[in-house]
Amino acid sequence: MSESDTEERQGDGRVHLSMMVNGALRSLKVEPRMTLLDALREELGLTGPKKSCDRGECGACTVHIEGRRVLSCMTLAVMHEGKQITTIEGLERDGRLHPLQEAFIEHDGFQCGFCTSGQIMSALAMIQEAKAGWPSAATADVTKRFAPADLSEAEIRERMSGNLCRCSCYPNIVDAVVDATRRS
Amino acid sequence: MHPFTYSRAADPAAAIAAHAQDSHLAFIAGGTDLLGLMKDRAALPDRLLDINALPDMARIEVLRDGGVRIGALARMSDVAANEEIRRRFPVIAESLLFAASGQLRNMASMGGNIMQRTRCAYFRDEDDLPCNKRKPGSGCAARHGLNRLHAIFGWSDECVATHPSDVAVALSALDAKVVVRGRNGERSISFTEFHRLPGNTPDRDNVLDRGDLIVAIEVPDRIEGRASHYLKLRDRESYEFALVSAAAAVATNGSRIGSVRLAMGGVAHKPWRLTAAESALRGVSLDDVQALRTAIATSFVDARPLAHNTFKIELAQRVALRAVQIAGARA
Numbered sequence: 001m002s003e004s005d006t007e008e009r010q011g012d013g014r015v016h017l018s019m020m021v022n023g024a025l026r027s028l029k030v031e032p033r034m035t036l037l038d039a040l041r042e043e044l045g046l047t048g049p050k051k052s053c054d055r056g057e058c059g060a061c062t063v064h065i066e067g068r069r070v071l072s073c074m075t076l077a078v079m080h081e082g083k084q085i086t087t088i089e090g091l092e093r094d095g096r097l098h099p100l101q102e103a104f105i106e107h108d109g110f111q112c113g114f115c116t117s118g119q120i121m122s123a124l125a126m127i128q129e130a131k132a133g134w135p136s137a138a139t140a141d142v143t144k145r146f147a148p149a150d151l152s153e154a155e156i157r158e159r160m161s162g163n164l165c166r167c168s169c170y171p172n173i174v175d176a177v178v179d180a181t182r183r184s
Numbered sequence: 185m186h187p188f189t190y191s192r193a194a195d196p197a198a199a200i201a202a203h204a205q206d207s208h209l210a211f212i213a214g215g216t217d218l219l220g221l222m223k224d225r226a227a228l229p230d231r232l233l234d235i236n237a238l239p240d241m242a243r244i245e246v247l248r249d250g251g252v253r254i255g256a257l258a259r260m261s262d263v264a265a266n267e268e269i270r271r272r273f274p275v276i277a278e279s280l281l282f283a284a285s286g287q288l289r290n291m292a293s294m295g296g297n298i299m300q301r302t303r304c305a306y307f308r309d310e311d312d313l314p315c316n317k318r319k320p321g322s323g324c325a326a327r328h329g330l331n332r333l334h335a336i337f338g339w340s341d342e343c344v345a346t347h348p349s350d351v352a353v354a355l356s357a358l359d360a361k362v363v364v365r366g367r368n369g370e371r372s373i374s375f376t377e378f379h380r381l382p383g384n385t386p387d388r389d390n391v392l393d394r395g396d397l398i399v400a401i402e403v404p405d406r407i408e409g410r411a412s413h414y415l416k417l418r419d420r421e422s423y424e425f426a427l428v429s430a431a432a433a434v435a436t437n438g439s440r441i442g443s444v445r446l447a448m449g450g451v452a453h454k455p456w457r458l459t460a461a462e463s464a465l466r467g468v469s470l471d472d473v474q475a476l477r478t479a480i481a482t483s484f485v486d487a488r489p490l491a492h493n494t495f496k497i498e499l500a501q502r503v504a505l506r507a508v509q510i511a512g513a514r515a
Contacts, residue, residue: 032190068290074216078190134265137281142270161422162285
């Protein structure tokens, strides 16, 4: 089979992996069974992405791969050789928070905060999806082009339904996202 | 998760040969179902072969005859956002948008979507409860257990599970084809023939063999396609599997139904085509609710409820009716 198969059978079964994480090239050695989430948290010390359900049901582990929001608990680290990964730690610029992070603070978009990094990473990509004209299950007519101005509260709630909040801060999360969308 | 080895496939022929020879090898694409099964120990492959880099398998293209070919590695979100799909087959876009979450739709491949396994809690349980799908011969804990979410059509005493895919329901209604490359070359499997009823071998979800690789899904051009709708009812409004769902596609003749395609999810081990109702609905006025209702009922004479899901028989007929009405109004 391929070279990587031969390589991983040597030694301790771990494989070399290089990814661009928050703009920096990171090299690590992981077992094939390690999820991207565990690799980010345990190997790279990026504890922003949270491990909650570990089954793709809560969204707390949301990160971006090549700019798209994904669940890092439901994918293997070894599947992302050479990819661009962004975590919540990668949003600030020169010590300044991202406008969406500021909006979450301003609108009290969290209480315990455990889901927050996932909420923010999800919302950021969700706004880009809406700008790209993607419809959602809340869109009345999918045959028409979706305009960013159509991003109503109902649209935001539907598009963010993959991120659960145990403290049920949903109204404030929606307010934060609406505010950030208006400003962007 | 248990330990396993991982490698990347560069060439479909080599991937197919590897899969044919090795019953402990599994293909992985999006991984959103497979990794969940592995975490729950419902799948324990020794080797994973990553097929994401296989060439030309993620494209969505309009065919010369007006149909659409969807590469097996196209992601659910790309298909749902595709303007040709949205215009020609809104039922496909809607069925995808009503499934999973934004994050999962970015990850899950179309081939993997139709390969996903049942959400029956007994099948997924880590404590190895009796499940003929998980461990053949061990029994079916759902048959006399909590079976509110289970089948009302085509089940057997060995298995009462339902198939969880939404888009499979839409594809079944549209008579799509699954294009499979195997050891003896390429073949097309009609969507209605792809998934199986459980019978006494519920461990087999579909008709694929070892060494079979789904390369694409082809949707033929349908006059009914443009006036189509996917209606899904769930225990919560978003990010949940269907209690029951319906895919309806309608071509009208004035205010009457010229032809209709109708399939349901959440009711059987496979997407359930309502062929009797499709015939009975021909010529019925879209304004005559009672006649629509009577025509749909012809597909429910052989419905068999379990202890906790009798409600599905009435609910499914109402969902089918509403889906036909909404699709019809788009014609």
